Amino acid sequence: MTVGHVVVLAGTLFTIGMLGVLSRRNILIVLLSLELMLNSAALAFCAFGDMAGNLDGQIMVFFVIVVAAAEVAIGLAIVIALFRLRVTVDTDRVDLLKQ
């Protein structure tokens, strides 16, 4: 297993996450896909860190995990608030921003 393999895996995961964000309408799935993209990025950091032979990549992973945790906390809070207000998790029905 080389760095190349890991990077390809990370890229695949990132693309899956991106497609999820772009194509799905359920806001929970969108959030999940975002997590997937973050984690694929973390995986890529790990791989490049290993290649460079130092801990820089893994330090970055910590940051990614912290940011992801914060993001999930806020994102889920918004989803709950939204569901309470509108009784939906469909992003297409949440388009009041256009006004």
Next chain:
Amino acid sequence: MTDLAWICLFAPLVAAVWIGVSPRFRAGAGAPRLAIATVLFAFVCSLIFLFSVHEPLQSSIAWMDLRTPGGGIVIELGVILDQLSILMLLVVGAVGSAIFIFALGYMKGDPSVGRFYAKFALFVFSMLGIVFANNFLMIFIFWELVGVSSYLLIGYYWQKPSAVEAGKKAFLVNRVADFGFLIGILMIWQLTGSFRFDDIQQAVEAGALTGTSGWTLGLAAFLIFIGAAGKSAQFPFHVWLPDAMEGPTPVSALMHAATMVAAGVYMVARTFFCFGWTGGVSWGDAAEVMALFGGLTAFLAATMALVQNDIKKVLAYSTLSQLGYMVMALGAGAYAVSMFHLTTHAFFKALLFLCAGSVIYGCHHEQDMRRLGGLRKKMPVTFWTFTVGMFALTGIFPFAGFWSKDLILDALHEREFHGLFLLSTLTAGLTALYMARAWFMTFFGKYRGRAEPHESPRVMTGPLVFLAICSASAGFFYGGAQGYLSRWQGMVSELDINVSIAIVSSFVVLIGYAAGWYFFFRKPEKAETVARRFPALHRLLLHKYYIDDFYLWVVRSVQQTIAVFCRLFEERVIVDGMVGGTVRAARRAGDGLRKRFQTGRITQYAYVFLAGITLLVIVMVVL
């Protein structure tokens, strides 16, 4: 000496401002006295200068310093004391004093006499500025000031719409002419780099201005003459002067007979070196055009005076005609003669106007000659002084006009302007005819008015007698005046009375008088027969050659059409098209962007986001 000139120049301004800003002073008897004192002071100054200034003096201060490292100009205020300005100052002072005093009687009982004297003093200040000016910019500034004070005084009876209209007309016509004047000044400045008369004269006489420059100078001289034609009411700018008779009669006497209208003649005499009669440089075209316009004005105005019924209008057209003579003399290069005629004319025309004022005052503000008549016995002083003025105007030996008019004819003859010579001789006859008409209609026959006429008080007849003495005797100084003026530039050739010309012109004048006596005293009904015999000509004269109507047509049809077109262009193209178009375009663009891109759909935002990032990456990789 120049200090005295400065004081003399600014004294009337101080008086005008003081009267103007202090309502209590304006209402009191002190206001007229102060104004009269300043103009008398100018008169006294002119006498002092006359006997003590032998060499031209100048003094100037930098008024506005607009110099830049590369060039720029200094706008100067200066006074010049030479024979020309002193003679003009004498005219303004003497005639002005007489008229200011006369106005005391004429304006008696007018509630706003203080306002009248404030404007009068302002006018004298402006006029003195023109007289003393030593550079073109200063003369232009005071030129405009004269226009303003003229506007103020013509519109003095502001309750009368016709007076207000006349004031506006005078101002506008003068402005049109002044535009030419200003361009002429700037052209000369561009040629010589200076506004000062002495610098310009040096530059011109050095002979460096040949070829294109000489041609430009000729054009500039013509434009300057246009300015002079505006103030001196020469054809085709003459239309304002008859209307300006709406002002009080002393105003007509001072401004529209003796001084303001003489400003144009004075200015041309002051800047004669631009008109090419010195130093062997010959671009005399401007001068010849000037002579032509002068002759045309003299003749046309004399014919128009024949059919006027308002006594002041007759005198107004007569003024036009006499100014035409002066301009003709200027065009013939006889500056001294022109200035001499200006002087004598100032005396006798002021006299005639003041007599008219006296008649109007004595007949309770009646100035239509058809309702006057028989005043010879009722107003003896006015009658005799008017007669003196009339003889002076028509050039009866030995009154003032005889000498000055004869010198002009002489000058025309010497320069071989034969057409103009004949025209002005004929005009002399017409002058006698219309003056005889006014004289007979006003002072002879039966009184046709209603209110009982009475002779005017001493304060009015006094100035009349003073001016009559001047009008009767000024002519004898023709040699002295020319000799005096020849010291001014040392180039004025002195003319002497040519006896044969004098006899011919006197004969023509006598024919004019005889015709006047026959048509307007002996058989007044004959005049109407003649008028009926030539209805077209009569109508032409009554309508003042349709020149006013032509101007009205130009304003109403041509100018109005252009104005309407411009308004449409402005409304439709500028405002609706360009301003409104910009607004509409911005709004449409905003609408489009908002509807197209701001949908509120998160996935779409994410797509845009992705596209942006992709673009950034591509840019970073490629660059």
